Amino acid sequence: MEGLALNLADVLTGLKEKGLKLTPQRQQILRVLLRAGGPLTAKEIGDALHRRFPNVGFGTVYRTLETLKEIGVLHEIIFPDGGKRFELSREHRHHLICLGCGRAVSFPCCPAECLGQITKLNPNFKIQEHSFTVFGYCGDCRKT
Numbered sequence: 001m002e003g004l005a006l007n008l009a010d011v012l013t014g015l016k017e018k019g020l021k022l023t024p025q026r027q028q029i030l031r032v033l034l035r036a037g038g039p040l041t042a043k044e045i046g047d048a049l050h051r052r053f054p055n056v057g058f059g060t061v062y063r064t065l066e067t068l069k070e071i072g073v074l075h076e077i078i079f080p081d082g083g084k085r086f087e088l089s090r091e092h093r094h095h096l097i098c099l100g101c102g103r104a105v106s107f108p109c110c111p112a113e114c115l116g117q118i119t120k121l122n123p124n125f126k127i128q129e130h131s132f133t134v135f136g137y138c139g140d141c142r143k144t
Helices: 002-017 024-035 042-052 058-070 115-121 139-142
Strands: 074-078 086-087 094-098 105-107 133-136
Touching: 002 024, 024 042, 024 058, 024 086, 042 058, 042 086, 058 074, 058 086
Parallel strands: 094 133
Antiparallel strands: 074 086, 094 105
């Protein structure tokens, strides 16, 4: 739990430095994301938030997620069907995502070793960010 508090404190400090208010709802959304084992949908985040703040509407959740994404605190993963999941941008990660059950598994290695070749072909292009998401079916979904 100590690691959670330190991470939350770092994120909250970052929000404060960007001029955002540290509302109880924002803090709880960040706690939910810090405790999550992987990326979550806005509905999953909202459902977890409603356990503590039953009167908060989903509009607040969506606006908060959009704000956190815009300032770089959240990373958004867009599924082929347009669905979205969110996770904290605390470290560089890539994902395997099951199209059947929606389970997302992060992996720390980066398949972008070829970025050097890409920049050689486009020398004036400065890469700011990249993401790598692999969509497929997990073993459980392939069995059904």
